[in-house]
Amino acid sequence: MKDSSSSEAGKRATIYARFSTDLQNERSIEDQLSLCQRYAEREGLIVVSTHEDRARSGGSVMGREGLLQMLDQARERSFDVVIVEALDRLSRDMEDLAGIHKRLSFLGIEIRAVHEGVANTVLVGLRGLVGQLYREDNAHKVRRGQAGRV
Structure with missing residues (x-):
């Protein structure tokens, strides 16, 4: 358990959740949000927003409105920490993930994966x-x- 007097207490956090395809369970987003919310509570972080992309591939940032809105809010310094279940929720592309990390780090925003x-x-x-x-x-x-079906 974190001591509430630590420097972590009171940091503003946003949660980002994503699942890839229509074949995955819609519940996946809610499960990720719940898991990240519990993590924030344990760490003494205050969740100020959530962002999500349903049925969107992690292979590109294109068409991922939730991620793009989160990055816009980051530029406004609306939060101090991004919480995700795992880093692959942000991206499954090396360049995109590195770029997201670089931009957020430059703004002083930390990424935490549960x-x-x-x-x-x-x-x-x-x-x-x-x-x-x-x-x-x-x-x-x-x-x-x-090809096997053809």
Whole structure:
């Protein structure tokens, strides 16, 4: 349990949640938001906003209105911390994840992943690589499956 007198208490946080496809459970967003909310409470963070993208791939920031709105609010310094379930919720693209981390870090905003901790350069690099490899591997499997049907 965090001591409420720590410098963490009172930091403003936003939560970002995303799921990829219509085939995934709609409940996924609510589950992520709930998990992140509990994390914020444990850490003494005050959730001031939430952002979400439903049925949106993590392969690109394009078409992800929730993420883009969050980044706009970041420029206004509306929060101090971004909470996500895992870094792949922000992006499964190495360049995009690194860019998001760089922009937020420049603004003094920290990214925290419930299952991974505070995002630093090393963690962002590793998770970005793993996320991109996962996405590319899935794309190959989908194409193979489609070719098999043809």
